[in-house]
Structure formats: structure tokens, C-alpha cells
Amino acid sequence: MIDWNFLRHFPFFEDLEEADLREISSMFITRTYEKGRNVFLEGEGGDELYIIKSGVINIYRIDEAREIILAIFGDGDFFGEMAVLENEQVRSASAKTMEKSILYALKRQDLMSLLNRNPNISMKMLKTTLDRLRKANELITSLTILDARTRVIRMILRLADQHGIQHKGGVLINLKLTHQQIADMTGTVRETVTKILLELQNGKLIHIEKKKIMIYNREQLEKIVLGD
Template structure:
């Protein structure tokens, strides 16, 4: 499992560990290959594992009266399920499903406890990571409460570009394929509203869309659209 060490070195949770510690933790991860559309865990399930993504895309969502609300998207190098490492007996607060075929590494809490007990830095990093994601969730709640639909859509695009953006010839490419319905599920609106706003941004030459991939041409101008 030495091959996982370079991946761990780029995960904020493990960045402060020594090479020796990383080599010690690496064998605790179990590789899993899963197909597109696979449910990794359901909201309410017992939380026992942290997942690290080697390749693929995973969506985290909740159901509200059968309506899907996407909370986050994770891809290569991202991790999720970290709350399960903090305390035994916690249940999953959302559902995780693969949007693409994925290769994942799973780490059980019971295997990881020994490292948490002897590494205060690791415990602190885990807490920092969890608090950071809580702040992001609070920001999303604020947006849903106080921003109009158009601003929420634009802000979601900007957030996705910050999380998954890669430099491209024409601007900043969001390196995750998204349907209009998936974006609507992230924003808390209907697909037609997303289609309308995206078309307006394209007409104003602020974004480009090709094969479900969005490129931000002028990020500052797009941010100015938030009102």
C-alpha cells in the first residue's frame, strides 16, 4: 500500500504526519472499486469509515420529501466521512453515491484509533477539517435563506470553480460534469431556473459550457453578478 502514501501527503488531514507515520497508516486503508451509481452509505447508517478518493466523483446528498438536495461533490484526492473518525456510534448525516466509477480507499475508525491516541496534531487537524466543513455548510444555509435563485446559482458555480477548477485555455474549468438538474439540486431550485441563468451567463460571454463542463471566462465579472 505504499502507493497510497503520495495521495495521503496531499490530503490536509494527513499532511503533518511524518513519512514513517504515513507508511504505518497506509496498510490500514482498504481499496474499493465501485461502479457509477453505487450507494456507499445511506443517511442514518452507522458511520464507521473515512473514504479517500483515488479516482472518480462522489456526491453527498440528503432527501427532503423525496427531493434530492446535493450538499457536496468530491473527486480525486478528496476525502469524506471524517466525522466517523471522531466518535464511535455516530450515524451518517447524508447519503454518498458515486457519479462515476470510482476507486476509493476506506479507513475504519477502529484501525485508526491508535494513531489518534498518540498524535495530538492529527486530532487537532481532524477537528480543524470538520469545523471548516461546518462553516461551509453554514454558508450554504445562509445562501439558501437570504439570496435569490440567480445569485445562489452563480455563487454555486463560483464555489465549484474554487473546489474543482483547473486552468484552461479560455478560463477556469470546473472539472466535474454536471447536469442542469444536479446544479438545481445543489441550489434548491428547479432545473428550468438553472437553464435560464446559465444561458444568460453564456449570452453575456461570462461562461462556456461544453459537454456538461462549465468554464468560467471572467470570474470577477461573474462575482459581480451576485446581488
């Protein structure tokens, strides 16, 4: 069971009354995954939606034996909704933990019952899903038409929007990322990522410590992306 107070701060449920939140909380199952564990795999049947209580989840696909990272989700995010909402209920991508994670799982039948009783939740979920599809399309476009340096910088800016924490001197991306993971997110190779990150650090635009990226000059990074 999920803590109903946690649901109160989740965007889909923020307008519900306490009694409804308590009822919904009883529908969730708590699951714990160690780092590097698959939550589900592309092509598998899917009948659960997941909310992240704590941890980091990597959504990815395999393309010609290479892992392509589509998104990274953290505390309070949800994932797995596509298969649950579709009639075929097949996972369109895989999900794996980047660190030990505690997840709340909601079965499809319970989700459908919930959506039927609360249409506003359906609209909020649809809006979020469409926004994710738009970002996925932007990612595909960037992988096909942009040079590697621009792709890496755009990825850094995107992660700053999703996982950034205001910090003395800049914005800290609160994720531990290897150069290989950044390469998998940008459709390039690790050696190229290492070279680009070194250039950005030498230019005092970013700093990397313990695999976390600190952005010192976002404005300049945005100018590079725009070609100014």
C-alpha cells in the same frame, strides 16, 4: 493497502515520517464503486472514513423526496468523518458516486488509534471539518434568503474554487454536471437553472460544453453576487 507515497501528499499526514506512513498505509482497504452507486446512506451506522483516490463523490440528503446536494468531492478529498468521530456513529448524509471511483477506507478503530498517537492529525481534521460546517451553514443561508440566479452563480464560483482548473481563456470546472444536479445544489428547479445558465452564456460570462462549465469572467460573476 494504500500507497504510502499517496499519503505523503495528503494534508493530514504530510508531517509524518516514512515509517509512520508505511504503517498507516497498511490500515486502509481499497474499494471500487461504479458510477451511481451509494457508498453509504443517511441514517446508517458508519465506522469508516474514506479518501478518494480517483473519482467524484456527491454528498446529499433527501428532503421531501428530493435530493439536495450538500457537497461534491474529488481526487484527494476525504469524507465520512462525521459518523466516525461521533459516539453515535450514524451517517448524517448519504454519499454516491458521480463517476467510477476508487476509494481508500479506514476503519474507526484504526483511525482512533492513529489520532491518539498523532494529535496534530486530530487538529488538522478538526479544522477541515469545522470549515465544512461553516460552508454548509452558508449554503443553508443562501437557500433561504437569496434569489435563484444568485444561488446558481454562487454555486458556480464555489465549484470553481474547489474543482477549478486554469485554462486558456478562463477557469474550467472539472466536473460533469447536469442541469438537474445544479438545481439540486441550489434548491431550485431544472427549468430555472436552464434559463439562468443560458443567460450567463449569452452574456459571455460562462460557456458549457460536454456538461462542463468554463468561467470566462469571474470578476463580473462576483459583482453580480455582491449586487454591484
